[in-house]
Amino acid sequence: MMMDALVKAQPGKGLELRRVPKPQIGIDDVLIKIHKTAICGTDLHIYNWDVWSQKHIKPPRVIGHEYVGEIAQIGSNVKGFQIGDVVSGEGHIICGHCRNCRAGNGQWCHNTQGVGVQRDGAFAEYLSIPASNCIPISKDIPEDIVSFFDAFGNATHTALMFDVIGEDVLITGAGPIGMMAAAICRHNGARHVIITDINDYRLNLAKKLGATKTVNVNHESLEEAMKEAGMVEGFDVALEMSGAPSALKQIFSTLRNGGKVALLGLFGDKQPELDMDEIILKGATIQGIYGRKMYETWYKMAAMVQSGLDLSPLITHYFSYQDYEQAFDTMNTGMSGKVILEWSK
Numbered sequence: 001m002m003m004d005a006l007v008k009a010q011p012g013k014g015l016e017l018r019r020v021p022k023p024q025i026g027i028d029d030v031l032i033k034i035h036k037t038a039i040c041g042t043d044l045h046i047y048n049w050d051v052w053s054q055k056h057i058k059p060p061r062v063i064g065h066e067y068v069g070e071i072a073q074i075g076s077n078v079k080g081f082q083i084g085d086v087v088s089g090e091g092h093i094i095c096g097h098c099r100n101c102r103a104g105n106g107q108w109c110h111n112t113q114g115v116g117v118q119r120d121g122a123f124a125e126y127l128s129i130p131a132s133n134c135i136p137i138s139k140d141i142p143e144d145i146v147s148f149f150d151a152f153g154n155a156t157h158t159a160l161m162f163d164v165i166g167e168d169v170l171i172t173g174a175g176p177i178g179m180m181a182a183a184i185c186r187h188n189g190a191r192h193v194i195i196t197d198i199n200d201y202r203l204n205l206a207k208k209l210g211a212t213k214t215v216n217v218n219h220e221s222l223e224e225a226m227k228e229a230g231m232v233e234g235f236d237v238a239l240e241m242s243g244a245p246s247a248l249k250q251i252f253s254t255l256r257n258g259g260k261v262a263l264l265g266l267f268g269d270k271q272p273e274l275d276m277d278e279i280i281l282k283g284a285t286i287q288g289i290y291g292r293k294m295y296e297t298w299y300k301m302a303a304m305v306q307s308g309l310d311l312s313p314l315i316t317h318y319f320s321y322q323d324y325e326q327a328f329d330t331m332n333t334g335m336s337g338k339v340i341l342e343w344s345k
C-alpha cells in the first residue's frame with residue numbers, strides 16, 4: 001500500500017509530494033490516519049534547508065510533527081486505544097531507560113528522537129508511532145486546535161514553568177508559541193502580559209490572543225510601556241521565545257530582583273553576550289526549556305481549552321496538503337499565525 005507524503009527528498013530548499021509506502025506498525029505502535037497537520041518553525045527550517053537542518057536531517061525524510069488524526073490500526077501489545085479514537089501525539093520518542101526517562105523527565109531524555117526529524121513524520125496520510133506517545137483527545141476540542149497541540153505544549157510548558165498568578169510577565173518573541181504563551185499567562189491569572197517583537201502583524205495577533213500590551217522594539221520603548229502599566233520594580237517572570245540576543249539583554253535589564261526567566265528560543269550562531277554580574281546580583285532564576293513534560297503538559301493543554309482558553313485567532317491559513325508550497329511560502333512571509341494543512345476529514 002502506498003500513500004502521499006511530503007518528503008525532504010534531497011539536500012536543498014523545498015519538499016516533494018511523493019508516493020511512499022504506508023508505514024508498518026510494531027506490536028507496541030499505533031497507526032494514525034492523519035486528518036490535519038500544522039507547520040512548525042522547525043518544518044520551515046527544514047523546508048528552507050538552513051544550517052540547523054543540514055546538520056540534523058538525513059534525506060529522504062517525511063517531515064512534520066504537529067498533527068491530529070484517528071487510530072487506524074493497533075499493535076497487539078497496545079491497550080487503551082480503539083479504532084477511530086481521535087488522537088494527537090508527543091513529537092519526541094524517548095528511550096524509557098535513561099536516568100531522566102526513569103525519573104519521569106522524558107523531555108530531557110539522553111536518546112530522544114524527533115518525529116519528522118530523526119524518523120519519518122506526520123506530513124503524510126498515515127503515521128506510525130509508539131502508542132505511549134499517542135494522546136487521546138476529547139471530541140469536544142476542535143481538531144483545528146489539536147493539530148498544533150505539540151507547539152501549544154512548548155508554549156504551555158514554558159508559560160507554566162513559574163507561577164504567573166497576579167504577576168507581570170514579559171514575553172520576547174511574538175511567533176505562534178509566544179502568542180500562545182500570552183494567552184496561557186492571561187488564562188492563568190497574570191496581571192500584565194507585555195510582548196515584544198519587530199513584526200507588527202504578529203504583535204496585533206498577540207493582542208487578539210490576550211497580550212495586554214505589545215511593543216515593537218524597533219520604534220517603541222519597553223520601559224515606557226512598563227511605566228504606562230504602572231509597573232514599579234520590573235517583570236516578575238520573563239519568557240524568551242525569540243532567539244534574539246537583544247531580547248535576552250532586555251529581559252535581564254527589566255527583570256525585578258528575584259525574577260524568573262524561562263528560555264525557549266535558540267540562539268544558534270548569534271549567541272548573546274550577557275552581563276553575568278547583573279544576573280547574579282538580581283538573584284535571577286533561569287530555566288532552559290525543551291519540549292514538554294511527558295505527559296503532564298498534555299493534560300494541562302486539554303484542560304485549559306476545556307476551561308475556555310481560545311486559541312482560534314491564532315489560525316490564519318488553511319491549505320490542502322497538495323498546496324504545500326503555497327503554505328510554506330505563506331510561512332516564509334512572516335505574515336501568518338498557524339498554517340494548517342488538511343489531509344482528510
Ligand SMILES: [Zn+2]
Pocket residue numbers: 040041042065066150151
Ligand atoms: Zn514543532
Ligand SMILES: [Zn+2]
Pocket residue numbers: 094095096097098099100101102108109110111112
Ligand atoms: Zn531516555
